[in-house]
Amino acid sequence: MERIWLREYPEGVPTEIDLNEFASLKDILEKSCRRFADLPAYSNMGVTLRYRDIDRISRDFGAYLQGRGLGKGERVAIMMPNVLQYPIAVFGALRAGLTVVNVNPLYTPRELEHQLKDSGAAAIVIVENFAHTLQEVLDRTPVKTIVTTQLGDLFPFPKRPLVNVVVKYLKKMVPAWHIPGAVPFRRALAMGAEQTLQEVSLTHDDLAFLQYTGGTTGVSKGAMLTHGNLVANLQQASAWLSPVSRLAEETVITALPLYHIFSLTANCLTFMKVGGHNILITNPRDMPGFVKELAKVRFTVITGVNTLFNGLLHAPGFERLDFSALKISLGGGMAVQRAVAENWKRVTGMLLIEAYGLTETSPAACINPLTLQEYNGSIGLPIPSTELSVRDDEGRELGIGVDQVGELCLRGPQVMHGYWNRPEETAKVMTADGYLRTGDVGYVDERGYVRIVDRKKDMILVSGFNVYPNEIEDVVALHPGVLEAAAVGVPDERSGEAVKVVVVAKDPALTAEALIEHCRQHLTGYKVPRRVEFRAELPKSNVGKILRRLLRDG
Template structure:
């Protein structure tokens, strides 16, 4: 498709990026740490790491991993909320050419077991709060090294002891666990500090992340994101931001979890490249606490999903914050709603800029111009060096205009290498000429803005997280009182969409509460059904396929 959107680019934004400026994420990190050495880089729980601290601590952690006998290409799982330890670990892993496997710390044992086995991770860094989950499955996994961290491990004394004591014994947020042979995070850093770091040459083709996303079969798949993929997306994001920001001076609020691709790239990595400071929010569900934290900070950037922005707008005291330094409010992960965007602008004086991406695209594909004044209902313009195509059901390319609707497909240097050990699944989403099928139905308007109109896949989007119906259905179907089940997404004011299950009973005494309790044992919170409906039968096609569309409409 002709790149008509280039005419809508704000001044100073190039049509193409220089992909060869950096050889790897390691290259970007080391240059940023040298350039911004004395600048604050990441702050959390009242503690700030400067860029020189990030360089030193990640070097120590990388040396520790090498000392354990781990090699380039080995997979290292990270399972923790937003903490300074995550930053140290992720950069330590990347600097020695190993592969980060991000794990949602709220996963159930079933979900964790699948991801560890599928990725082949041989080491994990995990917050002690979630060790009880790992304990249940570790014997079935390839793990050989377990690094355990407490939330306050990188805080100075005596605050470190006070925070760790309060988390464990006052708030009782650490269930009992027993995993022999674990190594504390602080001990790992100490062990690495006395060791030389063996330099590991890295290039664009080297794997950086296995970022897991749901699958149409209900099995989570690891999107293989290379150093080249992430370098490309950082170059694209930087090009979009450069004309509006000041290098080495921005302060970004990082409330979304870093294990999510949006926060990982848009916050942790992009603002590392730009020399900014990430304010890491460990518990974003505590919105009053978040507002209190925001009141202390002269922040310039905030990213989030629609539900976070909507939630903040309803917290007493938020409207009274000082927004005079705010430059960019970026919404992604799910659609930004017009009412939320308009309310946000009224309260903060700044537009809520919508962007669009996928795990498989590292993630950014489109973003609205930062010069946007009012909400426009689009997901924005394709980023530099990004091609899009609109394909109909026969794979024919469509043109410009609302009557040219089809599946949005993306081609660019940020598109994943493929799914880990799943060539058949990779083939399903890639076209012969290198486009990734997004599963979203869209059209390109006359100015080049992309507008999403529907979703081709049955995926449910809950507060920016993908929920795949087959995974929920598989869990529900295990209940002995269930004969048949279908899961669909239904509109929800708080989360955008919520999971609804429609069930045909085998046991007449089965209740909705019993099903939800069963699901809670096997599914993390955002995947849990919020609505349960019982029917005598499910609508099906003439070949027996459940017609989820009729269940959504009903």
């Protein structure tokens, strides 16, 4: 497809990136730590680590991991919310030549066991609030090295013990757990400080992250994101930022969880590269507390999903904050709604810019110009070094225009190298000429802006998180009172979409409440159905396939 979108690029944004400027994420991190040594890098609950601190502490943690016998390419799972230990653990693992496996801390034992076994993780770093979940499944996983941390472990004395005592004993947020051989995070750092971090040579082809995403089979798959993929996306993102962003001057609010690919790349990594300051929000659902944190800093950038921005707009006191320094408001993970974008601009004075990406694209693929003045309803322009092709069901490329609707396909250096140990699944999404089938249906307008009209996949998008119907259906079917079930997405004011299950009951006494409680035992909160509908039968095709479309429409 002709790259007509290049004509719409803001002045100063290159059409291609220099992929060879950095050899790896490790290279970017170490250069940033030297260049911005005295600047603040990450802050949480009023405590700040500067780039020189990140350099020293991540070095110690990397040395500890190597000292445990972990070799290049082995997988380290990291299971924690937005706390200071997260960048330390990630950067330490990367500097040691290891592969990071991000894990949602709210996973149920079933979900955690699958991810640890599938990835072959040899180690895990986990906030002890969730250690009881690990305890349940540990014996059935390959994990041998366990590092546990408390929320306040990188805070100075006396704040550190105070926060940890309050969390554990007063708020009772740490269920009882017992894992023999688990090493406390601070002890691991002390041990690492006495060891040498062995230099590991990394190239663009080395695996940096196994980033798990749902699948049409209901099985979560690990997208293989290499150092080259992430270097490319950081180069693309920083190029796109250049018209409005200044090196070493930005303060970004990081409220989305860092284990999510959007926050990982757009916040944690991109602003590390440009010497920015990440303000880590541990619990953004506490809107009053979130607003209090925002009042303490003159932030220049904020990223999030539509529901987060909408929640802030309705939070008491938000409209009274100082937005004079705000340059960039970036929404991704789900569609930005016109009403939210326009209300955001009315309150903050800045337009809420929509971006688009997937786990499989590291994630950025299309972003609206950051100089945009009005909401336009598009997902933006393909970013530098990114090719986009709109294709019909037979794989033929379509043209430009609203009448040329097809599946959006992407090619570029940020596209994953495939799914971990799943060549068949990889083959389903990659074309012969190297394009990723996104599963999203849309078109490119006459100016080059990309517009999505539908999702080809049955994926449900809950507050920016992918939920795949087959996984929900598998869990629902485990209930002895269920004959068969189908899961679909339905509109929801708070989360954009919510999960609805339509059930044919085997037990006539089965209730919606009992089924939802069953799901809570096996699924992370955002995957749990919000609605249950009972029917005598499910609509099916002539070959017996459940027609989810009819359930959504009905």
